[in-house]
Amino acid sequence: MVKSFQVDHTNMKAPDIRIAEEIPVGRQNKIIKYDIRFKRPYKDDPMYPATMHSIEHMMATSIREISQATIIDFSPMGCRTGFYLTVLNPPENFISNDIKGAMIISLDMDEVPGADKKSCGNCYYHDIDDAKRELLDFLEFYYGIRLILR
Ligand SMILES: [Zn+2]
Incomplete structure (x- = not known):
């Protein structure tokens, strides 16, 4: 069985x-x-799928x-509860620095990158505001950083 199926999801x-x-x-x-x-x-x-997208x-x-x-x-889980991030040789502080930093700079985006017909298979199916809300929650409840968007 695939390793990620072996953890208890309940x-x-x-x-x-x-x-x-x-x-x-x-x-x-x-x-x-x-x-x-x-x-x-x-x-x-x-x-929501559009949020995850x-x-x-x-x-x-x-x-x-x-x-x-x-x-x-970096790809969404089909069960819509999370994402997989696959990395070659991540540094020691990858979770505390790189993933956290990526979430923080994502909050600064005014539009979803690559959301155009040429780069994406369903470019009208996005929800940037809800995506930012999910990222804010993650930062608060996992990293303990409470941020407020302008
Ligand atoms: Zn897309």
Whole structure:
């Protein structure tokens, strides 16, 4: 069974970030797949798909802006409770610095990056305001940073 299916989803903390999978690449390198959980399965309402679509675009962009590590993928979970972030050789402080920073700079975006017909498969299906609300909640209840948007 796929590793991320093996954790108990009936007793999951959220917001939370955990390592879902660690894949060694040769002797020197490793790929880490993070589970960035926004919602507790079966306890919280899942996120709206349009909200997740915007978070996907915003975080996929901002994590690459802020991080020195090679970002392989940032993608939504089909169950709509979180995202997977896959990274090659993340630094020690990747969760406390890079992911947090990416969330903070996402809040500064005035529009969803790549939300045009050429770059996206459904560019009318976005909700940037709700995406920012979810990111604000994550920052407050996971990182303990209370931010107020202008
Ligand atoms: Zn898209």
